[in-house]
Amino acid sequence: xxxxxxxxxxxxxxxxxxxxxxxxxxxxxxxxxxxxxxxxxxxxxxxxxxxxxxxxxxxxxxxxxxxxxxxxxxxxxxxxxxxxxxxxxxxxxxxxxxxxxxxxxxxxxxxxxxxxxxxxxxxxxxxxxxxxxxxxxxxxxxxxxxxxxxxxxxxxxxxxxxxxxxxxxxxxxxxxxxxxxxxxxxxxxxxxxxxxxxxxxxxxxxxxxxxxxxxxxxxxxxxxxxxxxxxxxxxxxxxxxxxxxxxxxxxxxxxxxxxxxxxxxxxxxxxxxxxxxxxxxxxxxxxxxxxxxxxxxxxxxxxxxxxxxxxxxxxxxxxxxxxxxxxxxxxxxxxxxxxxxxxxxxxxxxxxxxxxxxxxxxxxxxxxxxxxxxxxxxxxxxxxxxxxxxxxxxxxxxxxxxxxxxxxxxxxxxxxxxxxxxxxxxxxxxxxxxxxxxxxxxxxxxxxxxxxxxxxxxxxxxxxxxxxxxxxxxxxxxxxxxxxxxxxxxxxxxxxxxxxxxxxxxxxxxxxxxxxxxxxxxxxxxxxxxxxxxxxxxxxxxxxxxxxxxxxxxxxxxxxxxxxxxxxxxxxxxxxxxxxxxxxxxxxxxxxxxxxxxxxxxxxxxxxxxxxxxxxxxxxxxxxx
Numbered sequence: 001x002x003x004x005x006x007x008x009x010x011x012x013x014x015x016x017x018x019x020x021x022x023x024x025x026x027x028x029x030x031x032x033x034x035x036x037x038x039x040x041x042x043x044x045x046x047x048x049x050x051x052x053x054x055x056x057x058x059x060x061x062x063x064x065x066x067x068x069x070x071x072x073x074x075x076x077x078x079x080x081x082x083x084x085x086x087x088x089x090x091x092x093x094x095x096x097x098x099x100x101x102x103x104x105x106x107x108x109x110x111x112x113x114x115x116x117x118x119x120x121x122x123x124x125x126x127x128x129x130x131x132x133x134x135x136x137x138x139x140x141x142x143x144x145x146x147x148x149x150x151x152x153x154x155x156x157x158x159x160x161x162x163x164x165x166x167x168x169x170x171x172x173x174x175x176x177x178x179x180x181x182x183x184x185x186x187x188x189x190x191x192x193x194x195x196x197x198x199x200x201x202x203x204x205x206x207x208x209x210x211x212x213x214x215x216x217x218x219x220x221x222x223x224x225x226x227x228x229x230x231x232x233x234x235x236x237x238x239x240x241x242x243x244x245x246x247x248x249x250x251x252x253x254x255x256x257x258x259x260x261x262x263x264x265x266x267x268x269x270x271x272x273x274x275x276x277x278x279x280x281x282x283x284x285x286x287x288x289x290x291x292x293x294x295x296x297x298x299x300x301x302x303x304x305x306x307x308x309x310x311x312x313x314x315x316x317x318x319x320x321x322x323x324x325x326x327x328x329x330x331x332x333x334x335x336x337x338x339x340x341x342x343x344x345x346x347x348x349x350x351x352x353x354x355x356x357x358x359x360x361x362x363x364x365x366x367x368x369x370x371x372x373x374x375x376x377x378x379x380x381x382x383x384x385x386x387x388x389x390x391x392x393x394x395x396x397x398x399x400x401x402x403x404x405x406x407x408x409x410x411x412x413x414x415x416x417x418x419x420x421x422x423x424x425x426x427x428x429x430x431x432x433x434x435x436x437x438x439x440x441x442x443x444x445x446x447x448x449x450x451x452x453x454x455x456x457x458x459x460x461x462x463x464x465x466x467x468x469x470x471x472x473x474x475x476x477x478x479x480x481x482x483x484x485x486x487x488x489x490x491x492x493x494x495x496x497x498x499x500x501x502x503x504x505x506x507x508x509x510x511x512x513x514x515x516x517x518x519x520x521x522x523x524x525x526x527x528x529x530x531x532x533x534x535x536x537x538x539x540x541x542x543x544x545x546x547x548x549x550x551x552x553x554x555x556x557x558x559x560x561x562x563x564x565x566x567x568x569x570x571x572x573x574x575x576x577x578x579x580x581x582x583x584x585x586x587x588x589x590x591x592x593x594x595x596x597x598x599x600x601x602x603x604x605x606x607x608x609x610x611x612x613x614x615x616x617x618x619x620x621x622x623x624x625x
Contacts, residue, residue: 022052024088029060039092051075056082058097064105081119081131112152118159122193127161139165151180164198167222173199179206200229223252230256237434248445257467440473441588450481458489470500476603481511490523502526504577506602512536548572573601
């Protein structure tokens with residue numbers, strides 16, 4: 001009996017502990033309670049949310065909200081639309097609370113482990129089908145509907161309609177903007193089953209590792225000289241997956257990768273290895289597990305970076321390095337402040353500035369002599385740096401010795417970057433490239449009119465290496481006009497092994513489905529694509545391995561009117577693709593590839609038994625009495 005009692009007591013305490021850690025809370029427009037049930041619901045989300053709790057939201061209108069509650073391990077805060085079948089407690093529940101939408105003002109997310117779940121709505125072009133809707137209320141201003149502003153991880157936004165104002169209002173408009181202000185890298189953010197429309201950029205994904213956008217419906221977008229556009233605009237996105245989405249009537253870029261010349265963030269560039277940025281160096285440590293530095297070899301040197309288009313030498317003096325970690329002191333070492341004439345000797349804590357004139361050549365030669373002054377001999381050797389002003393900022397040289405009135409300096413750091421000793425390991429002051437972006441199983445629907453950059457997966461940029469290892473696999477393009485940029489538009493690469501690859505893509509009734517139109521040879525590879533009933537500039541028969549081309553092909557899809565782009569029997573896309581392996585071996589409908597003798601081309605794998613349901617054309621010349 002004691003044992004049974006102890007077990008019962010344990011289970012009861014365990015249940016209480018679980019209840020204390022996680023609870024359901026309730027929000028209903030017009031209510032005045034404490035959130036304990038539907039009768040006593042809050043009128044709006046409370047100022048503080050509790051980790052582990054789920055906040056069920058009834059139909060109605062709600063204020064915008066900033067989620068900033070401190071992270072507690074992996075405990076999630078869930079904001080969830082209530083429906084007739086999913087609504088937590090029955091106390092005070094009425095079915096009318098769950099048969100419509102919860103409409104919010106703008107939402108800001110500043111922390112990790114937040115889920116915003118509208119519960120219903122997926123791949124519909126009707127924004128009213130989604131459980132939660134956020135729509136711009138004032139079109140005469142910038143509108144970011146969901147703004148993820150800080151470095152974070154494991155946030156989810158799903159089943160939300162994000163409706164912006166459209167091209168009549170020339171302000172920045174974004175459905176979701178993920179761009180941490182710190183420039184640090186976020187990870188594992190998921191955007192799924194949402195509806196986007198009306199933004200110049202519907203989804204911005206910057207500084208994100210292993211992030212996913214899937215099963216979303218991207219409706220119209222726009223662009224202007226003041227506010228450049230794109231359905232999805234990544235920047236420094238590593239392993240970004242874009243799959244199983246629908247894009248309709250894109251006026252500019254499906255995916256327009258972004259990179260800038262000079263930004264507060266930095267990329268690690270040496271043999272093609274990229275890292276998290278200047279913020280790593282603020283913490284004084286750079287770790288690159290792909291490298292093997294000679295321990296302590298570079299202590300006393302400075303670290304080179306690329307600044308505003310020319311080389312400069314940073315204030316990051318290396319104070320230690322192990323096999324793959326370099327530690328730097330990122331505080332400038334100071335000698336004499338201001339005008340040298342005011343100082344007769346080097347004083348600790350002061351800066352000696354040298355303007356970028358003829359004297360800089362002396363620095364490059366390893367010494368600076370000022371016959372008007374005698375410096376304290378060797379007191380700062382290997383300890384301090386000499387500052388120079390530079391058209392793009394300030395640079396520093398490490399002092400190796402001081403003799404009389406001559407200062408000798410060390411050359412900038414020369415680190416082996418995997419190629420040869422003596423190569424400079426650069427830190428570029430620009431947004432890092434995106435790497436391993438995977439665009440697959442998407443359906444792209446156009447209006448037949450060619451427009452600049454419409455339907456383009458683009459890495460074009462004035463800068464080399466803006467997008468690396470792009471994969472464009474098994475997508476379906478219908479009625480898309482590509483104009484002058486084609487369907488993959490790439491920029492120059494320092495290493496062509498990191499080129500863009502496009503395979504198993506289906507183009508039906510498209511205009512000029514080409515790649516790059518002769519620009520940047522060696523930056524892309526394409527094969528096993530199908531070009532059916534296309535016009536304009538079309539790849540010549542036999543110009544790519546495994547290609548299919550039929551300029552008079554009939555409709556290969558189940559129902560274009562219903563946006564059902566599954567294949568019907570007889571299409572050239574069936575059994576003519578190439579095996580691309582996992583994870584690409586599951587199609588948009590979650591059917592395993594292949595179903596026949598080989599992979600199919602396009603977003604869908606043909607399944608036996610599907611028949612054409614497209615209504616026939618009306619008969620001509622028939623008279624009815």
